[in-house]
Amino acid sequence: MSEIINTATVASVREIVGDWRASHRSVALVPTMGNIHAGHISLTEFAHELADRVLMTIFVNPTQFGAGEDLENYPRTLKQDMAAVKAAGTVHAVFVPKSIKAIYPYGIDEAIQVNMPPLSRELCGAFRPGHFDGVASVVLRLLNIAQPDLLILGEKDYQQLVLMERLVSDLRLPVSVLGAPTERHADGLALSSRNRYLSDDERVRAPTLHATLAGVGNAIREGERNYAILLEHAKHKLEAAGFAVDYVEVRDAKDLSVPNGRQAPRELIVLGAARIGSARLIDNVRI
Numbered sequence: 368m369s370e371i372i373n374t375a376t377v378a379s380v381r382e383i384v385g386d387w388r389a390s391h392r393s394v395a396l397v398p399t400m401g402n403i404h405a406g407h408i409s410l411t412e413f414a415h416e417l418a419d420r421v422l423m424t425i426f427v428n429p430t431q432f433g434a435g436e437d438l439e440n441y442p443r444t445l446k447q448d449m450a451a452v453k454a455a456g457t458v459h460a461v462f463v464p465k466s467i468k469a470i471y472p473y474g475i476d477e478a479i480q481v482n483m484p485p486l487s488r489e490l491c492g493a494f495r496p497g498h499f500d501g502v503a504s505v506v507l508r509l510l511n512i513a514q515p516d517l518l519i520l521g522e523k524d525y526q527q528l529v530l531m532e533r534l535v536s537d538l539r540l541p542v543s544v545l546g547a548p549t550e551r552h553a554d555g556l557a558l559s560s561r562n563r564y565l566s567d568d569e570r571v572r573a574p575t576l577h578a579t580l581a582g583v584g585n586a587i588r589e590g591e592r593n594y595a596i597l598l599e600h601a602k603h604k605l606e607a608a609g610f611a612v613d614y615v616e617v618r619d620a621k622d623l624s625v626p627n628g629r630q631a632p633r634e635l636i637v638l639g640a641a642r643i644g645s646a647r648l649i650d651n652v653r654i
């Protein structure tokens with residue numbers, strides 16, 4: 368692949384994507400907040416297989432951070448990010464908005480926000496008020512700017528994926544949303560920019576989150592139907608490993624509704640979020 372196009376303005380993104388379209392290339396958008404790791408790169412590989420052109424965005428979106436969250440400390444590593452993306456060879460252009468105003472022209476306080484449906488206040492949304500409204504607000508803006516054919520998101524942030532599918536279908540946005548599998552360390556810990564907040568000792572204990580969710584998944588696969596007891600055990604296991612548990616739940620994998628024993632069996636997913644030290648980790652396991 369020739370040089371990656373690095374762009375900072377909405378007008379230039381429109382021009383680049385316009386040129387791609389004029390030559391009948393399909394376009395995939397991979398939005399990120401930077402601090403690029405192998406999980407982000409795997410999304411671009413997924414995108415590269417499905418579309419002719421891959422546009423990555425790097426923007427730490429202020430509206431998805433709540434009061435007291437890590438907006439100020441969120442790792443900003445643009446130089447390394449560009450090197451990692453270049454080495455991957457799967458991205459054609461990177462949009463790094465030159466200021467917050469490039470995305471929110473009227474500023475954050477005056478910005479039009481998307482008001483997401485009740486699912487946005489469950490699971491992670493119950494612990495991060497307004498988070499998914501902020502995610503939807505930035506994703507809608509990025510979709511309007513780039514007008515891609517595909518929006519590629521990670522299954523690691525599963526509730527985000529389901530809610531962005533909902534955003535696209537409810538607002539009839541002309542884009543297909545696709546989820547890409549979670550990239551993990553050998554010990555099961557999902558790659559995440561927030562793993563850098565872990566101390567050495569916390570890093571050793573962190574894979575317990577994935578192991579515990581996988582354990583719940585295995586038990587259900589083997590026929591256990593008493594979810595309440597399984598989830599109670601899972602929480603104890605996490606607490607014993609030093610986590611403060613936000614939630615561990617079993618949901619319908621399609622729409623994240625609470626499974627109802629009377630319905631025909633559907634595909635399920637175990638989701639969890641737990642804090643260890645100053646890191647809040649999330650993960651999920653499909654059943």
Ligand code: AMP
Nearest residue numbers: 399400401406520521523524549550558
């Ligand atoms: P972030 O920069 O954390 O906002 O993530 C940007 C995109 O990368 C989102 O769609 C995430 O779901 C996805 N992502 C984050 N971590 C991983 C991972 N370990 N494997 C695959 N995708 C990921």
